[in-house]
Amino acid sequence: MARAVSTQSKVVATVASWTVALIIFFPILYTIITSLKSETEAIAGFDLIPSFTAESYVQVQDQANYFKFFLNSVLLAVGSTILALFVAVPAAWSMAFSPTKRTKDILMWMLSTKMMPAVAVLFPIYLIFNRLGLLDSRIGLMVMLMLINLPIVVWMLYTYFREIPGEILEAARMDGATLWGEIFYVLTPMAVPGIASTMLLNIILAWNEAFWTIRLTTTDAAPLTAFISSFSSPQGLFWAKLSAASTLAIAPILIMGWFSQKQLVRGLTFGAVK
Amino acid sequence: MATKQTGTLARFMLAPSVVLLLIWMIVPLVFTLWFSFQQYNPLNPIRDGFVGFSNYALFYSNPAFIQSILNTLTIVGAVLLITVIGGILLALLIDQPMWGQGIVRILVISPFFVMPPVAALVWKNMIMHPGYGVFADIARFFGAQPVDWFAQYPLFSIIIIVAWQWLPFATLILLTSLQSLDGEQKEAAEMDGANFLNRFRYLTLPHMSRAITVVILIQTIFLLSVYAEILVTTNGGPGYASTNLPFLVYQKALLEYKIGQASAGGVIAVILANIVAFFAMRAVGKNLDK
Numbered sequence: 001m002a003r004a005v006s007t008q009s010k011v012v013a014t015v016a017s018w019t020v021a022l023i024i025f026f027p028i029l030y031t032i033i034t035s036l037k038s039e040t041e042a043i044a045g046f047d048l049i050p051s052f053t054a055e056s057y058v059q060v061q062d063q064a065n066y067f068k069f070f071l072n073s074v075l076l077a078v079g080s081t082i083l084a085l086f087v088a089v090p091a092a093w094s095m096a097f098s099p100t101k102r103t104k105d106i107l108m109w110m111l112s113t114k115m116m117p118a119v120a121v122l123f124p125i126y127l128i129f130n131r132l133g134l135l136d137s138r139i140g141l142m143v144m145l146m147l148i149n150l151p152i153v154v155w156m157l158y159t160y161f162r163e164i165p166g167e168i169l170e171a172a173r174m175d176g177a178t179l180w181g182e183i184f185y186v187l188t189p190m191a192v193p194g195i196a197s198t199m200l201l202n203i204i205l206a207w208n209e210a211f212w213t214i215r216l217t218t219t220d221a222a223p224l225t226a227f228i229s230s231f232s233s234p235q236g237l238f239w240a241k242l243s244a245a246s247t248l249a250i251a252p253i254l255i256m257g258w259f260s261q262k263q264l265v266r267g268l269t270f271g272a273v274k
Numbered sequence: 275m276a277t278k279q280t281g282t283l284a285r286f287m288l289a290p291s292v293v294l295l296l297i298w299m300i301v302p303l304v305f306t307l308w309f310s311f312q313q314y315n316p317l318n319p320i321r322d323g324f325v326g327f328s329n330y331a332l333f334y335s336n337p338a339f340i341q342s343i344l345n346t347l348t349i350v351g352a353v354l355l356i357t358v359i360g361g362i363l364l365a366l367l368i369d370q371p372m373w374g375q376g377i378v379r380i381l382v383i384s385p386f387f388v389m390p391p392v393a394a395l396v397w398k399n400m401i402m403h404p405g406y407g408v409f410a411d412i413a414r415f416f417g418a419q420p421v422d423w424f425a426q427y428p429l430f431s432i433i434i435i436v437a438w439q440w441l442p443f444a445t446l447i448l449l450t451s452l453q454s455l456d457g458e459q460k461e462a463a464e465m466d467g468a469n470f471l472n473r474f475r476y477l478t479l480p481h482m483s484r485a486i487t488v489v490i491l492i493q494t495i496f497l498l499s500v501y502a503e504i505l506v507t508t509n510g511g512p513g514y515a516s517t518n519l520p521f522l523v524y525q526k527a528l529l530e531y532k533i534g535q536a537s538a539g540g541v542i543a544v545i546l547a548n549i550v551a552f553f554a555m556r557a558v559g560k561n562l563d564k
Contacts, residue, residue, distance in 0.1 A: 006371075013370035020364065021381035024441065028384055030408065031396050046411040087294060090287035098284035106292065111491070113299045115547040117499045119523040120540025123533055124305030147298045152492075154291055179283070208389035210502040228391050229506075239406060242399060246392045257387040258380050265383075265446050270488045 028250075035243035042239035056244035060231075066248055069227035073252070075138055076213070076223050077206040080145035081199055084153045087146070089195065092157030093187075097166065107158060110151040118148075118211045129216060138221045141213060145206045153202055159270055160194030193266070200256075200264045207253045224249040303544065309537035329538035338514040338522055339539075343546065346518040349433060350497045350550070354490055356437040361444030361489065362482070365452050366474075368445070379446075386442040394506035397435045398424065428508045428516035435503050440496075444489045451485035452478065494554050498547050519543045 022029075034042050035057070036050035060066065095103045125144075126135075134140030164187065172186045210225040217226055231245040257264065313325045333339060368378055385393070401408050402423040410420035423431040455478060463473050499520050504510055510517035510525065517525070523543060527536035 010371050010373070013367065014372040014374065017367050017370070017372055017378045018374065020367065021378040024438070025381040025384050026408075027393075027396050027401055027438070028388065030400055034400060043406045046408060046415075087290045091291035094284035094287040098281055106288070110291070110295055111495070112548070112551045113295050114495045115498060115551040116299065116303070117520045117523070117540070117543045117547060119499070119501065119520045119527070120537075120543045121302035121306055122524075123309065123527055123536065124302040127305070128301070147294065150291060150295060204387060208387075210390045211499075214391075225389055225391060228389070228395065231395075239399060242395060246396055249392050250388050253389075254384060254387045257383065261380055261383060265379075265450060270447070270492065 028254075031243045031246050034240055035247045037240050037243075039238055039240045042243070056238075056240040057248070059241050060244045060248065064227055064230060064245075066227065069222060069224045070248075070252065072138065072221055073207055073223035073225075076141055076145060076221075077203045079138070079142040080149065080206045081202040083142060083146040084150050084202055085195065085199065088150060088153040088157055088198075092154050092161055095154075095158050096161035096164070097169070107155060110154055114148065114151045122215060125212075126216070135216060136218045136221050141216055141221055144212050144216065145209055148209070148212070149202050149205050152205070153198055156198045156201065156270060157194060160198070161191060163194075164190050193263070197263050197266055200260050204253060204257065204264075306537045306540045306544075309533050310541050312534050312537075314533040315531050325534065329534040330542075333526075333535050333538045333542065336522075338517055341514050342517045342519045342522040345429060345514075345516065346498065346520075346546070348429060349436065349500055349518055350494060352433045353437045353440060353497050354493060356433070357440045357444040357493065358486060358489060360437070360441055361448045362486075364441070364445045365449040366478075368449055369452050379449075382445055383442045385439050386446075388439065390439065390502035391506055393439050394435055394503045397431075397438070398507045402431060424508050425512060428512060432500070432503055432507060432516055435507070436497065436500055440493055443493070447485050447489050448482055451482045455481050491554050494550060498550060519546060 030048075033048060033050050036052050036054070037047075038051060038053050038055060041047065041051060095107065129135045129140055132140070168186060168190075169182055172182050177186065207223075208225070210229075213223050213225045214229055217223070228245055228249045231242055310329050311324055311326065312329075313323065364382065368375065368382065372378070388396075399407070404410055404420045404422040404425075407420075409423070413420040421427075459477060460473065463477050468476070500518060501520050501524065504516055504518065504521045505524075508516040510521050514522075519539070520543060523536050523539040526532045526539055
């Protein structure tokens with residue numbers, strides 16, 4: 001009897017969850033479907049079955065060289081993430097293992113720098129970039145993305161490192177481990193999962209950053225955010241083409257996200273789960 | 275125990291982050307403050323130099339100013355409300371035993387991976403378009419007049435799009451928190467005859483409070499500067515109905531080239547962000563210390 005009830009409630013939960021999940025996913029799904037339609041099909045009213053034509057993708061590729069933007073997105077996302085980790089890992093490390101009275105204040109101050117609206121400082125940044133010759137350069141944008149994500153990276157790593165029990169360090173020290181030995185043989189293996197999920201989140205944030213990447217680039221360094229803006233208004237009437245461009249812009253990060261979902265979610269808690 | 279040696283080392287390890295963020299905070303801010311007291315238009319070679327507070331007066335007397343602040347706060351407040359309540363409900367639902375939980379999670383997390391301009395374009399054209407959008411198709415199916423969302427309910431439409439983008443984030447953090455709740459405690463509460471609502475109110479919700487605070491803090495940071503969604507969909511209109519403070523600053527700087535006024539607006543935006551940050555940080559600081 002009890003088993004029957006639980007099966008029944010499981011059916012209800014399954015149906016309800018799938019319904020809600022599909023509604024949430026629907027805009028993405030419908031964009032992918034529309035990208036496989038012809039333009040006339042695309043505006044012919046609601047239809048979930050496309051004719052599976054690739055003509056929109058061909059048009060998009062003709063109009064803008066997708067792979068150049070894709071390559072820039074990859075370089076910017078990965079480059080800025082590596083830079084951020086270089087700076088953030090030591091900082092988070094020291095705050096987690098040698099906390100002082102001000103550690104919490106420093107952490108909160110770091111986060112508060114993220115609350116500065118980007119538009120408020122666009123003009124000065126533009127002038128500085130212009131003067132340094134960094135406009136439309138990948139290096140300049142990498143540094144920029146590193147700076148805007150640094151507070152989140154430090155915080156995420158800090159909450160991770162803090163979970164590593166300090167007693168392990170003491171035990172290693174008792175056994176005569178040097179400081180560097182401690183770091184390389186004891187702490188690093190324990191910290192790798194945290195660093196991995198921080199990396200994932202930062203790659204996603206950098207990939208999707210749509211203010212600086214559009215405003216500070218023209219052609220050479222322009223990533224997929226700029227690619228999609230070039231399709232936004234004048235081509236607004238070509239539904240299938242717009243869908244194909246949108247699908248191309250989000251597909252790489254979506255697929256990466258799906259495969260690393262478990263890893264990512266573990267790190268997304270920001271110390272919210274004890 | 276931190277020895278003296280590790281203490282010094284710790285400070286060295288912390289320094290690069292602190293110095294970089296200090297530079298990143300102070301340099302642009304000083305520039306912005308400087309420009310906010312200048313008459314400066316990149317297209318106009320004549321510069322009047324120092325103009326005192328007149329940029330602030332002009333920005334403040336702009337009829338869009340108060341509205342943009344209200345819109346900024348409305349977007350932050352409404353999206354937080356939708357995503358936190360929606361996230362709790364969704365987390366409770368997904369946490370139930372079911373078939374295909376892994377796929378459900380993948381579907382629910384997906385909007386988080388979509389870049390803001392794409393999210394805005396997709397909602398604008400595929401979903402909310404009065405002629406070819408899915409909402410219009412649904413309306414016509416029921417014999418109703420399709421709604422022109424961005425003309426009639428501009429701010430609401432933007433809130434829907436932004437909430438869609440952030441709901442996955444809230445749901446996943448809350449779900450992780452929910453799953454860390456001790457099963458024995460739940461069972462004990464059940465044995466004691468606590469019904470679902472009471473269990474939720476006295477056990478689950480307090481357990482999730484830490485996660486809720488984190489969701490609110492992180493989202494507030496991003497929601498204060500919503501920009502691409504407005505640019506792509508309503509362009510701030512009709513009138514100033516969907517202009518938030520960052521968007522107003524953008525209009526002044528990049529469309530009207532009034533750098534002085536835009537900088538004054540930027541300074542105001544920074545102050546507003548800091549007021550919000552102050553309260554958010556205090557709440558979080560308290561909650562995270564527990």
